[in-house]
Amino acid sequence: MSHTYKIIELVGSSPISSDEAIKNAIASASQSLHHLRWFQVVETRGHLEEGLIAHWQVTVKVGFTLDSPD
Amino acid sequence: MSHTYKIIELVGSSPISSDEAIKNAIASASQSLHHLRWFQVVETRGHLEEGLIAHWQVTVKVGFTLDSPD
Amino acid sequence: MSHTYKIIELVGSSPISSDEAIKNAIASASQSLHHLRWFQVVETRGHLEEGLIAHWQVTVKVGFTLDSPD
Amino acid sequence: MSHTYKIIELVGSSPISSDEAIKNAIASASQSLHHLRWFQVVETRGHLEEGLIAHWQVTVKVGFTLDSPD
Amino acid sequence: MSHTYKIIELVGSSPISSDEAIKNAIASASQSLHHLRWFQVVETRGHLEEGLIAHWQVTVKVGFTLDSPD
Amino acid sequence: MSHTYKIIELVGSSPISSDEAIKNAIASASQSLHHLRWFQVVETRGHLEEGLIAHWQVTVKVGFTLDSPD
Amino acid sequence: MSHTYKIIELVGSSPISSDEAIKNAIASASQSLHHLRWFQVVETRGHLEEGLIAHWQVTVKVGFTLDSPD
Amino acid sequence: MSHTYKIIELVGSSPISSDEAIKNAIASASQSLHHLRWFQVVETRGHLEEGLIAHWQVTVKVGFTLDSPD
Amino acid sequence: MSHTYKIIELVGSSPISSDEAIKNAIASASQSLHHLRWFQVVETRGHLEEGLIAHWQVTVKVGFTLDSPD
Amino acid sequence: MSHTYKIIELVGSSPISSDEAIKNAIASASQSLHHLRWFQVVETRGHLEEGLIAHWQVTVKVGFTLDSPD
Amino acid sequence: MSHTYKIIELVGSSPISSDEAIKNAIASASQSLHHLRWFQVVETRGHLEEGLIAHWQVTVKVGFTLDSPD
Amino acid sequence: MSHTYKIIELVGSSPISSDEAIKNAIASASQSLHHLRWFQVVETRGHLEEGLIAHWQVTVKVGFTLDSPD
Numbered sequence: 001m002s003h004t005y006k007i008i009e010l011v012g013s014s015p016i017s018s019d020e021a022i023k024n025a026i027a028s029a030s031q032s033l034h035h036l037r038w039f040q041v042v043e044t045r046g047h048l049e050e051g052l053i054a055h056w057q058v059t060v061k062v063g064f065t066l067d068s069p070d
Numbered sequence: 071m072s073h074t075y076k077i078i079e080l081v082g083s084s085p086i087s088s089d090e091a092i093k094n095a096i097a098s099a100s101q102s103l104h105h106l107r108w109f110q111v112v113e114t115r116g117h118l119e120e121g122l123i124a125h126w127q128v129t130v131k132v133g134f135t136l137d138s139p140d
Numbered sequence: 141m142s143h144t145y146k147i148i149e150l151v152g153s154s155p156i157s158s159d160e161a162i163k164n165a166i167a168s169a170s171q172s173l174h175h176l177r178w179f180q181v182v183e184t185r186g187h188l189e190e191g192l193i194a195h196w197q198v199t200v201k202v203g204f205t206l207d208s209p210d
Numbered sequence: 211m212s213h214t215y216k217i218i219e220l221v222g223s224s225p226i227s228s229d230e231a232i233k234n235a236i237a238s239a240s241q242s243l244h245h246l247r248w249f250q251v252v253e254t255r256g257h258l259e260e261g262l263i264a265h266w267q268v269t270v271k272v273g274f275t276l277d278s279p280d
Numbered sequence: 281m282s283h284t285y286k287i288i289e290l291v292g293s294s295p296i297s298s299d300e301a302i303k304n305a306i307a308s309a310s311q312s313l314h315h316l317r318w319f320q321v322v323e324t325r326g327h328l329e330e331g332l333i334a335h336w337q338v339t340v341k342v343g344f345t346l347d348s349p350d
Numbered sequence: 351m352s353h354t355y356k357i358i359e360l361v362g363s364s365p366i367s368s369d370e371a372i373k374n375a376i377a378s379a380s381q382s383l384h385h386l387r388w389f390q391v392v393e394t395r396g397h398l399e400e401g402l403i404a405h406w407q408v409t410v411k412v413g414f415t416l417d418s419p420d
Numbered sequence: 421m422s423h424t425y426k427i428i429e430l431v432g433s434s435p436i437s438s439d440e441a442i443k444n445a446i447a448s449a450s451q452s453l454h455h456l457r458w459f460q461v462v463e464t465r466g467h468l469e470e471g472l473i474a475h476w477q478v479t480v481k482v483g484f485t486l487d488s489p490d
Numbered sequence: 491m492s493h494t495y496k497i498i499e500l501v502g503s504s505p506i507s508s509d510e511a512i513k514n515a516i517a518s519a520s521q522s523l524h525h526l527r528w529f530q531v532v533e534t535r536g537h538l539e540e541g542l543i544a545h546w547q548v549t550v551k552v553g554f555t556l557d558s559p560d
Numbered sequence: 561m562s563h564t565y566k567i568i569e570l571v572g573s574s575p576i577s578s579d580e581a582i583k584n585a586i587a588s589a590s591q592s593l594h595h596l597r598w599f600q601v602v603e604t605r606g607h608l609e610e611g612l613i614a615h616w617q618v619t620v621k622v623g624f625t626l627d628s629p630d
Numbered sequence: 631m632s633h634t635y636k637i638i639e640l641v642g643s644s645p646i647s648s649d650e651a652i653k654n655a656i657a658s659a660s661q662s663l664h665h666l667r668w669f670q671v672v673e674t675r676g677h678l679e680e681g682l683i684a685h686w687q688v689t690v691k692v693g694f695t696l697d698s699p700d
Numbered sequence: 701m702s703h704t705y706k707i708i709e710l711v712g713s714s715p716i717s718s719d720e721a722i723k724n725a726i727a728s729a730s731q732s733l734h735h736l737r738w739f740q741v742v743e744t745r746g747h748l749e750e751g752l753i754a755h756w757q758v759t760v761k762v763g764f765t766l767d768s769p770d
Numbered sequence: 771m772s773h774t775y776k777i778i779e780l781v782g783s784s785p786i787s788s789d790e791a792i793k794n795a796i797a798s799a800s801q802s803l804h805h806l807r808w809f810q811v812v813e814t815r816g817h818l819e820e821g822l823i824a825h826w827q828v829t830v831k832v833g834f835t836l837d838s839p840d
Contacts, residue, residue: 002091002125004098005081011145011203017579019647021142022676023683028144028206030681039683041674044601046582048622051590053583053599055142062678063081066098072161072195074168075151087369089297092326093333100331109333111324114391116372118412121380123373123389132328133151136168157229159437162466163473170471179473181464184251186232188272191240193233193249202468212301212335214308215291221495221553227439231492238494238556254461256442258482261450263443263459265492273291276308282511282545284518285501299367302396303403310401319403321394342398343501346518352651352685354658355641361705361763371702378704378766405702413641416658422791422825424798425781431565431623441562448564448626475562483781486798507719509787512816513823520821529823531814534741536722538762541730543723543739552818571775571833577649581772588774588836604671606652608692611660613653613669615772632721632755634728635711693711696728717789744811746792748832751800753793753809 004066005037013055018044021058035065074136075107083125088114091128105135144206145177153195158184161198175205214276215247223265228254231268245275284346285317293335298324301338315345354416355387363405368394371408385415424486425457433475438464441478455485494556495527503545508534511548525555564626565597573615578604581618595625634696635667643685648674651688665695704766705737713755718744721758735765774836775807783825788814791828805835 012025022041030036042059082095092111100106112129152165162181170176182199222235232251240246252269292305302321310316322339362375372391380386392409432445442459450456462479502515512529520526532549572585582599590596602619642655652671660666672689712725722741730736742759782795792809800806812829 002083002085002094004083004095007079007081007129009079009147009149009201010206011147013142013144015142018582019686022648024142025144026678026681026683034681036678036681038678039676046599048586048596048598051586051594051596053586059147061079066080072153072155072164074153074165077149077151077199079149088372089299089369092298096328096331096333104331106328106331108328109326116389118376118386118388121376121384121386123376126369131149136150158232159229162438166468166471166473174471176468176471178468179466186249188236188246188248191236191244191246193236196229212293212295212304214293214305217289217291217339219289219497219499219551220556221497223492223494225492228442234492235494256459258446258456258458261446261454261456263446269497271289276290282503282505282514284503284515287499287501287549289499302368306398306401306403314401316398316401318398319396341499346500352643352645352654354643354655357639357641357689359639359707359709359761360766361707363702363704365702374702375704409707411639416640422783422785422794424783424795427779427781427829429567429569429621429779430626431567433562433564435562444562445564479567481779486780508722509719512788516818516821516823524821526818526821528818529816536739538726538736538738541726541734541736543726546719569777569779569831570836571777573772573774575772578652579649584772585774606669608656608666608668611656611664611666613656619777632713632715632724634713634725637709637711637759639709691709696710718792746809748796748806748808751796751804751806753796756789 005063006066007061007063009042009059009061011057011059013057015053015055018056018058021056022060025058025060026062029062029064033062033064036062037065038063075133076136077131077133079112079129079131081127081129083127085123085125088126088128091126092130095128095130096132099132099134103132103134106132107135108133145203146206147201147203148173149182149199149201151197151199153197155193155195158196158198161196162200165198165200166202169202169204173202173204176202177205178203215273216276217271217273219252219269219271221267221269223267225263225265228266228268231266232270235268235270236272239272239274243272243274246272247275248273285343286346287341287343289322289339289341291337291339293337295333295335298336298338301336302340305338305340306342309342309344313342313344316342317345318343355413356416357411357413359392359409359411361407361409363407365403365405368406368408371406372410375408375410376412379412379414383412383414386412387415388413425483426486427481427483429462429479429481431477431479433477435473435475438476438478441476442480445478445480446482449482449484453482453484456482457485458483495553496556497551497553499532499549499551501547501549503547505543505545508546508548511546512550515548515550516552519552519554523552523554526552527555528553565623566626567621567623568593569602569619569621571617571619573617575613575615578616578618581616582620585618585620586622589622589624593622593624596622597625598623635693636696637691637693639672639689639691641687641689643687645683645685648686648688651686652690655688655690656692659692659694663692663694666692667695668693705763706766707761707763709742709759709761711757711759713757715753715755718756718758721756722760725758725760726762729762729764733762733764736762737765738763775833776836777831777833779812779829779831781827781829783827785823785825788826788828791826792830795828795830796832799832799834803832803834806832807835808833
């Protein structure tokens with residue numbers, strides 16, 4: 001059978017690391033969406049305060065199955 | 071009057087051809103969205119099994135009218 | 141606290157100017173979404189009729205807070 | 211019927227604004243070409259003199275119908 | 281001897297397939313230009329009507345010999 | 351277990367269609383490589399003769415498992 | 421004689437328009453740098469508040485003569 | 491006064507060097523066009539024979555004044 | 561009030577991790593610049609020795625306020 | 631003396647982190663290749679299962695000396 | 701007949717010029733590969749010592765026939 | 771030890787060749803900066819007069835050590 005996937009774009013943030021920012025974005029997505037399948041990083045940025053990284057901000061695309069459970 | 075369009079990103083798949091994968095993505099979108107206006111291909115990929123193309127996977131952006139019927 | 145933002149892609153149009161097309165896209169988004177935070181221009185195009193710009197069409201990405209009010 | 215469109219690339223300039231530079235490019239194109247259909251902005255630059263913008267220079271692609279009037 | 285080639289940009293359309301849209305663009309080009317040598321696909325889009333692909337629209341660059349027959 | 355994949359870049363050609371050109375590239379790769387997993391299209395071009403498409407030429411990246419069978 | 425130019429990257433902002441944001445960036449640059457020659461737009465973004473554009477933010481590259489007055 | 495420029499895309503070739511290939515493209519353009527103003531390199535390629543560079547092939551965009559002599 | 565920001569490009573390095581390389585770049589920037597506001601990752605590379613990552617090298621753009629303290 | 635380097639493209643994976651995925655790709659490369667010199671990240675993706683990151687998948691290019699030891 | 705081509709990526713270096721760096725990369729490739737057909741420049745860089753260019757480093761993709769001699 | 775590098779962007783020009791334009795940019799940079807380490811070409815353009823290349827203009831990024839002599 002041929003699945004269709006939808007891709008949404010999110011920005012996750014974290015004061016800790018770039019990987020944590022990605023995990024936070026995935027965690028937010030998984031609260032309302034099931035069947036998440038993959039993510040891809042679009043951009044890594046961060047907010048600076050007092051010469052330090054206050055928040056890592058990573059833009060990700062997240063793909064999930066549209067049509068059916070598996 | 072000035073329309074606003076929304077663009078969503080989908081991945082259609084097909085065991086047959088790249089064009090079929092696109093058509094499948096459009097068909098899925100048209101089940102829940104009306105007033106689809108255009109699509110543009112973002113990426114063409116595929117899944118290989120036993121040295122053959124098991125599924126064509128084409129990422130498309132699909133634009134539709136947000137604000138009103140016409 | 142770590143926010144997650146969602147990014148959507150819209151095309152605003154206007155017979156007047158490129159900036160108006162962007163404002164129209166933002167205005168449409170703000171009718172259904174709260175906590176809009178930023179936009180970025182993806183592409184500027186337009187529809188021509190009789191040798192003149194009939195509509196400016198500007199594709200923008202709009203980011204908004206997903207998880208909580210502030 | 212299936213149209214074919216041709217795309218040409220122009221740089222319009224204006225001392226006034228980026229939108230005017232685009233309009234000037236379209237106006238030049240419409241003097242020799244009929245059936246102009248759309249434009250898309252490729253690049254926005256400008257020439258500076260005495261610390262001010264002397265000319266806005268906007269590169270656009272302009273599409274027009276090749277094969278037939280409609 | 282050293283040839284110079286010119287590249288033009290066309291959009292071919294077809295109600296049938298993406299490959300047909302490319303062939304239509306090449307066919308239009310060959311009506312007025314000789315010595316066509318190669319094409320490259322720039323973008324694949326399409327116009328949607330009633331939830332179906334009404335026209336495939338493929339932008340191609342077409343290269344041809346400028347200076348001489350061979 | 352964590353796999354490592356290798357990606358190679360091929361250009362497949364075909365007088366028939368863009369999809370056939372891709373299939374030919376995959377078929378060549380599968381003669382010497384096992385465990386092919388995916389491909390992605392990098393560029394679609396073609397060679398023109400007498401105003402017609404003599405060969406479709408599609409550049410693809412092909413990924414396969416490096417470290418082990420599964 | 422052969423000039424060398426230096427290019428710097430600035431983000432200008434304005435509550436009024438995208439063109440004003442560019443002019444503000446140029447005005448800031450011209451306070452400390454002479455011999456500004458050109459600019460090119462890198463990105464157009466904006467900050468949203470209450471569903472409206474609070475600030476346009478345009479990233480520009482600005483080129484100026486390094487080696488000598490003319 | 492505000493000029494409009496047109497940009498065309500050419501591929502120059504040379505058995506000698508990449509710079510010669512560009513000069514050959516410019517020379518071809520100047521045979522039929524006056525008021526050439528600038529060029530920019532789009533791509534540098536070459537044709538190989540017997541393990542050597544038989545021809546350098548450089549794609550350039552060439553800009554020239556459309557509307558008037560100066 | 562409308563701020564202007566300047567963006568500089570740095571490469572931070574670290575034997576430990578990609579995030580550390582970014583932090584080192586920010587730390588260097590903060591020694592001479594105040595009012596750092598954001599960074600964005602441009603490229604992640606690394607130097608290999610004896611089959612291991614000797615140094616992570618991450619290119620970042622760093623934005624800071626030009627015109628005034630806040 | 632003038633070295634020539636070869637660049638290969640790999641995808642490393644890891645259940646732990648993006649940096650580990652890169653290290654795994656390098657480790658695989660170093661099993662069969664000597665004189666690895668640098669890597670650059672091409673893309674960061676991941677596979678999701680049950681709303682969590684099951685595998686980080688990072689595409690890297692790895693450069694190594696072709697012609698001689700040093 | 702339909703050929704399949706393989707593309708490899710090399711970095712040639714030379715203390716003399718960018719063109720020499722490309723020729724050195726081609727020369728290295730031709731020592732082990734026959735049927736080289738074309739190259740395309742991916743990136744031009746260089747190593748600086750004492751304020752001078754110590755080595756030009758040019759990344760090229762080189763295409764060659766996979767399946768058969770002609 | 772972990773170095774931090776700064777990258778600046780310059781445009782060198784030369785009436786002679788593209789390589790000379792790069793060398794001129796490096797020469798200008800080395801008058802005020804020590805510890806230059808590498809450059810990378812961003813864009814190659816030129817100014818045309820009377821159908822000939824009056825100046826080659828090459829944009830380069832130049833990297834140098836920020837934190838310490840070596």
